[in-house]
Amino acid sequence: MDMMKKGKRGKELKQVKSFSTDGKVYDWLVEKLKESKSDLSISEVINNYIGHLYYEIKSILDYYEREKVQVDTPWVVNKIIRETSLFPPRLDVLYADPDMKRFMEDEIHSRAMDILEQYQKEQKLIMENIRERTKKLRGSKP
Numbered sequence: 001m002d003m004m005k006k007g008k009r010g011k012e013l014k015q016v017k018s019f020s021t022d023g024k025v026y027d028w029l030v031e032k033l034k035e036s037k038s039d040l041s042i043s044e045v046i047n048n049y050i051g052h053l054y055y056e057i058k059s060i061l062d063y064y065e066r067e068k069v070q071v072d073t074p075w076v077v078n079k080i081i082r083e084t085s086l087f088p089p090r091l092d093v094l095y096a097d098p099d100m101k102r103f104m105e106d107e108i109h110s111r112a113m114d115i116l117e118q119y120q121k122e123q124k125l126i127m128e129n130i131r132e133r134t135k136k137l138r139g140s141k142p
Helices: 025-035 042-066 073-083 096-139
Strands: 003-006 012-015
Touching: 025 042, 042 073
Parallel strands: none
Antiparallel strands: 003 012
């Protein structure tokens, strides 16, 4: 039986009975979310992914309808799902090609360094803020 309830943002949420997933991947992600004290849950991550797919598919199909373009809707839906930027890559297939493996490793390196740079900037701002406050507190004492 499907149950409906209101979510954090007042949207109506559908309670889904179950789905199958890679247990090791699921457990690892849940552990990392807990360790990071994230306010996101796996349900929210999945909901965001589904929402992204919905937006991509609906936007394109609405466009075709508005413009009165006849298309093979199942083909279009499948094409969008397979090409959406959030669709997880099949690493076992991609890593079989040495050039693709090297490209993906470069992308991972680049993304990791971008995240590190953002973290360092944030930490620097925090430290500067602490120094400013400390300086003001010291300056305001008689």
